[in-house]
Amino acid sequence: MNYRILEKKVLIPGQTTLLVIDAPHVAKKAKPGNFVILRTSEKGERIPLTIADCDPVAGTVTIVFLVVGKSTAELNTFEEGQALHDFCGPLGKPTHIEKQGTVICVGGGTGVAAMHHIAKGHAAMGNRVVAIIGARNKDLLLFCSELGNFCPEVLIATDDGSQGHHGFVTEVLKQRLEEDKNVSEVVAIGPVPMMEAVAKVTKPFGVKTTVSLNAIMVDGIGMCGACRCTVGGETKFACVDGPEFDGHQVDFGELRLRLSQFRPQEQESMALFQHKCQCGEGK
Amino acid sequence: MSEKAVKPAKRARTEMPVQPPFVRIQNYLEVALGYGEAEAMAEASRCIQCKKPGCRQGCPVEIDIKGFIGKLQQGDLPGAYKVLREYNSLPAVCGRVCPQENQCEGMCILGKNPEKTGGAVAIGRLERFVADTFAARLAGGDAACLQITGETACHMSRDDLKVACIGAGPSSLTVAGYLASLGIKVTVFEALHEVGGVLVYGIPEFRLPKSIVRREVDAMRDLGVEFKTNWVGGKAITVQELFDEGYKAVFIGVGAGLPQFMHVPGENSIGVFSANEYLTRVNLGRAYDFPNYDTPVFKAEQVCVIGGGNVAMDAARTALRLGAKKVSIVYRRTKSEMPARLEELEHAIEEGVQLELLCAPLALNADENKRLVSMTVQNMKLGEPDASGRCRPMPIEGDTRDIPCQLVIIAVGTRPNPILLEATKGLALNKRGYIEANPEIGETSIHNVFAGGDIVTGAATVISAMGAGRKAAKEIAKRLLGAEA
Numbered sequence: 001m002n003y004r005i006l007e008k009k010v011l012i013p014g015q016t017t018l019l020v021i022d023a024p025h026v027a028k029k030a031k032p033g034n035f036v037i038l039r040t041s042e043k044g045e046r047i048p049l050t051i052a053d054c055d056p057v058a059g060t061v062t063i064v065f066l067v068v069g070k071s072t073a074e075l076n077t078f079e080e081g082q083a084l085h086d087f088c089g090p091l092g093k094p095t096h097i098e099k100q101g102t103v104i105c106v107g108g109g110t111g112v113a114a115m116h117h118i119a120k121g122h123a124a125m126g127n128r129v130v131a132i133i134g135a136r137n138k139d140l141l142l143f144c145s146e147l148g149n150f151c152p153e154v155l156i157a158t159d160d161g162s163q164g165h166h167g168f169v170t171e172v173l174k175q176r177l178e179e180d181k182n183v184s185e186v187v188a189i190g191p192v193p194m195m196e197a198v199a200k201v202t203k204p205f206g207v208k209t210t211v212s213l214n215a216i217m218v219d220g221i222g223m224c225g226a227c228r229c230t231v232g233g234e235t236k237f238a239c240v241d242g243p244e245f246d247g248h249q250v251d252f253g254e255l256r257l258r259l260s261q262f263r264p265q266e267q268e269s270m271a272l273f274q275h276k277c278q279c280g281e282g283k
Numbered sequence: 284m285s286e287k288a289v290k291p292a293k294r295a296r297t298e299m300p301v302q303p304p305f306v307r308i309q310n311y312l313e314v315a316l317g318y319g320e321a322e323a324m325a326e327a328s329r330c331i332q333c334k335k336p337g338c339r340q341g342c343p344v345e346i347d348i349k350g351f352i353g354k355l356q357q358g359d360l361p362g363a364y365k366v367l368r369e370y371n372s373l374p375a376v377c378g379r380v381c382p383q384e385n386q387c388e389g390m391c392i393l394g395k396n397p398e399k400t401g402g403a404v405a406i407g408r409l410e411r412f413v414a415d416t417f418a419a420r421l422a423g424g425d426a427a428c429l430q431i432t433g434e435t436a437c438h439m440s441r442d443d444l445k446v447a448c449i450g451a452g453p454s455s456l457t458v459a460g461y462l463a464s465l466g467i468k469v470t471v472f473e474a475l476h477e478v479g480g481v482l483v484y485g486i487p488e489f490r491l492p493k494s495i496v497r498r499e500v501d502a503m504r505d506l507g508v509e510f511k512t513n514w515v516g517g518k519a520i521t522v523q524e525l526f527d528e529g530y531k532a533v534f535i536g537v538g539a540g541l542p543q544f545m546h547v548p549g550e551n552s553i554g555v556f557s558a559n560e561y562l563t564r565v566n567l568g569r570a571y572d573f574p575n576y577d578t579p580v581f582k583a584e585q586v587c588v589i590g591g592g593n594v595a596m597d598a599a600r601t602a603l604r605l606g607a608k609k610v611s612i613v614y615r616r617t618k619s620e621m622p623a624r625l626e627e628l629e630h631a632i633e634e635g636v637q638l639e640l641l642c643a644p645l646a647l648n649a650d651e652n653k654r655l656v657s658m659t660v661q662n663m664k665l666g667e668p669d670a671s672g673r674c675r676p677m678p679i680e681g682d683t684r685d686i687p688c689q690l691v692i693i694a695v696g697t698r699p700n701p702i703l704l705e706a707t708k709g710l711a712l713n714k715r716g717y718i719e720a721n722p723e724i725g726e727t728s729i730h731n732v733f734a735g736g737d738i739v740t741g742a743a744t745v746i747s748a749m750g751a752g753r754k755a756a757k758e759i760a761k762r763l764l765g766a767e768a
């Protein structure tokens with residue numbers, strides 16, 4: 001199999017990159033909320049990434065990733081025309097999308113990319129989608145214009161106030177929920193603290209809140225339990241029972257700690273990679 | 284080779300060379316090194332070629348064991364290999380991983396009175412010798428066909444007859460090899476990035492080198508089998524779509540890979556892993572060679588492995604090789620009830636694995652950062668035998684203790700993976716969620732959809748998965764080729 005990179009777009013230099021991958025059989029089946037697992041090389045680890053967009057006609061799948069460790073740093077060295085070693089999908093349960101009125105989609109950091117695909121799905125179903133996206137400053141905002149294509153409103157929050165609301169997405173969300181009593185669902189994708197904060201904000205309003213959990217994964221098909229999370233007091237496998245769950249039921253504290261499981265190894269691997277790059281032996 | 288002075292049967296079993304324990308726990312290489320030619324001939328000559336061989340009855344696929352050892356006694360290696368291949372698609376694998384002591388060797392007449400006879404013939408070791416030695420000598424045009432069938436008469440692959448296998452474990456590989464040798468075009472869809480099922484993601488390199496599996500897979504490729512890795516049946520493709528694409532039959536061999544947990548407090552703490560995750564990281568991900576390979580694995584000084592089967596042994600021995608100071612196997616019953624292969628248990632003990640018997644986990648205790656620090660266990664005693672014939676472990680009221688550990692590996696069994704099953708309408712399952720298949724031919728409730736291996740039986744053995752694959756393959760061949768087969 002040849003999973004060629006058809007397009008590479010650096011969204012935030014050295015930090016966030018978009019890749020369009022040639023994978024017709026995945027594109028044909030992928031639905032909003034699904035994810036893929038890829039490997040960069042024969043020695044690579046399996047990296048799960050939520051699908052940011054797909055085009056079944058062109059046979060392409062779009063992914064967006066944040067450089068957080070060795071594997072994503074290596075992925076970031078790939079250029080157009082090069083091929084990924086492995087690309088498996090679509091995985092996970094797709095987002096539950098039904099005609100329901102107004103849906104607020106909240107995205108933070110790289111999570112905006114995955115949120116984009118879900119928002120698009122809701123819009124295609126005829127729901128009114130209000131997007132709320134946030135970043136540290138305006139240069140780090142992702143998918144702003146793409147969301148504008150199908151969301152009647154795209155609300156923005158930046159930590160430094162360089163664009164939109166000066167503060168967090170949760171503040172924008174709270175205000176909106178106070179003003180608009182007809183919101184049927186809130187979808188939040190982003191860093192764990194952000195999703196946790198969103199769930200906290202929506203709770204008193206009693207609005208259904210869906211979050212997508214980026215647990216550590218290995219196989220992605222339910223065979224290992226690496227991705228287990230506690231939801232409503234029960235253990236769930238994010239890869240097959242999710243990745244989306246009821247935000248009011250998720251044990252975010254546990255998720256955050258479980259995500260740190262391999263931190264020492266991740267640091268060791270990254271240090272070695274950087275050293276190799278400096279010495280010019282890197283990829 | 285004949286030793287007239289001693290009756291052959293009176294010689295003890297020929298030992299197989301192994302890496303010494305203190306050496307092998309420092310590496311990840313194969314422990315058992317296999318017979319050389321002289322050792323194999325010496326051992327083969329111990330077989331008394333019974334009129335009514337018990338060994339064959341003990342074999343789940345009824346290999347003509349007497350036949351292949353007979354050929355070996357005559358020095359006819361290709362002949363011996365051909366006999367094996369008539370029954371067994373993966374002799375190099377089975378020779379290494381079958382629980383022979385409960386199967387063929389358990390029924391060998393020489394094993395009945397070991398003091399007098401020297402013990403059962405080492406059938407597994409001979410099987411391994413024949414398979415490895417034959418494969419090593421292969422070269423040239425017919426090599427793939429010879430490897431797969433033991434003969435030179437494979438058919439050319441024809442594209443009008445297509446069969447799909449979902450999952451690439453031993454059951455599917457058997458179907459693929461068998462049908463390919465008859466010229467049927469087989470495509471194998473595998474969810475993971477590597478082919479082999481448990482043979483590559485579960486069973487460690489030190490017990491079954493990946494190169495053995497690769498040798499089989501390469502030969503199948505040469506015969507025209509196509510392997511599509513990273514394809515999840517039920518997600519990327521459904522059974523119905525396969526028929527729509529012109530496949531004439533589908534074989535489902537997706538295994539029973541879903542790990543079971545114990546549902547005790549603290550089970551999601553950092554440092555608690557399913558054996559599947561632990562072994563997949565190390566074997567499929569080659570985490571034993573981190574950071575040269577990218578997949579990390581969790582390391583700790585004190586490790587507890589829960590369970591008494593092969594999976595538990597593999598996990599414990601892996602943890603030792605990854606540098607743990609103390610590795611204990613925690614099991615509810617006693618040593619004699621452990622379902623693991625005897626050789627594996629012995630090897631584990633030699634290597635320094637400790638046994639914490641008659642105790643069951645009650646809680647996994649973590650610190651404020653959710654990192655595991657110890658495990659509380661309930662001490663047990665043996666009661667009356669249960670339905671499985673093994674004595675039921677009973678808790679001794681109020682008798683608990685704490686075992687310090689920073690890594691716990693849970694190997695208490697698996698369940699069927701529902702992804703494909705849920706996506707396949709009309710596929711009948713039994714009460715436990717496994718596929719209902721006709722035991723004679725492997726056909727499911729859907730016409731021309733077959734299934735075999737762990738997804739039908741629940742976690743079992745390589746040989747039984749392979750046997751099921753073979754039955755299904757024969758039926759598929761009959762249906763597709765009619766009288767030609």
Ligand SMILES: Cc1cc2nc3c(=O)[nH]c(=O)nc-3n(C[C@H](O)[C@H](O)[C@H](O)COP(=O)(O)OP(=O)(O)OC[C@H]3O[C@@H](n4cnc5c(N)ncnc54)[C@H](O)[C@@H]3O)c2cc1C
Nearest residue numbers: 450452453454474480481485516538736737743744745748
């Ligand atoms: C650690 C361990 C040690 C063992 N040791 C021994 C031993 O010493 N001796 C012995 O005889 N047996 C042993 N066993 C058991 C033996 O390995 C299994 O019984 C045997 O492998 C089952 O074969 P199978 O073909 O049914 O499936 P598996 O080997 O389980 O392979 C199934 C394959 O299907 C793939 N798959 C799953 N779902 C899908 C899907 N939806 N689409 C596509 N592919 C999918 C999986 O990724 C996997 O590759 C051991 C098992 C384990 C886990």
Ligand code: FES
Nearest residue numbers: 220222224225239
């Ligand atoms: S990633 Fe292995 S079970 Fe979810």
